[in-house]
Amino acid sequence: MSESPPRLVTAVILVAAGSGQRLGYGMPKAAVPLGGEPILMHALRGIVASGVATQVCVALPAGDQGLRQLCDDFRGELADGGPLLTLVDGGSTRAHSVRAGIAALMEGIEAVLVHDAARALTPESVFHRVSDALAAGADAVIPALPVVDTVKTVAATTGEGAGFAPEVVTGTARREELRAVQTPQGFRTGTLVQAHQAAQALDQEQSAAVTDDAMLVEMLGAPVHVVRGSTQSLKITTPLDLIFAEGLLEGPLGARWVEG
Ligand SMILES: Nc1ccn([C@@H]2O[C@H](COP(=O)(O)OP(=O)(O)OP(=O)(O)O)[C@@H](O)[C@H]2O)c(=O)n1
């Protein structure tokens, strides 16, 4: 059997600077408690446990001292040989927060995984699948799952139906071609830097339509490869997601259920 190629020297950019409007907790989402600890701590521990990172750049809400202190304390917990923990102020959008992380990368970083703090329970196996695909030669890799719902496109209703329904169906997507995309999304460093440089030329409307980093690489015309994600990587966005995440930690399957 052939040996897997060695992993690249890798940084994880952990974007944790969002305000968590949809969660509605009145505090940055990264600070919201999950299983007795802030969401950010679950995300950080997951990254460190995966062993893929030489550096972890955390983008925090600008001026948030509490989360900064939490990271400083966590730095003290890291064993010798653990990753370098770098803290940066995030920006007004997710992409700006990613760029703040890119600006703080150490010399010699060959690959970058961009990860949402909101996907705090992502299993180690997903980090490994993404890192291994990069080591095997991919320039860009994303974890994803098949879509379970039927997905339709819609438009605002005009004419018939306008009195009783706000939208009308314009088509049904071919579900077998659809994937629900997660993080960590992995890139060779040069590819991620080039993609975000190109993004700065987009106008406001185009920028708003960019919801992940892989989309910027797609715009460069480069292939983005897909590996298996995990249902455990759910993005904690709404109060119901937080209930699911609590259930994963406390449910009958144990302290940290691992789907793999
Ligand atoms: N300016 C921003 C916006 C988002 N994020 C991060 O990007 C990830 C995905 O964003 P999302 O889940 O939408 O978080 P929020 O922006 O906090 O959520 P909301 O839109 O409900 O306010 C999160 O880890 C979030 O912290 C960030 O670092 N900087």
Ligand SMILES: C[C@](O)(CO)[C@H](O)COP(=O)(O)O
């Ligand atoms: C990057 C992401 O998590 C992939 O699914 C997602 O696009 C983030 O979206 P959000 O609107 O910033 O929450």
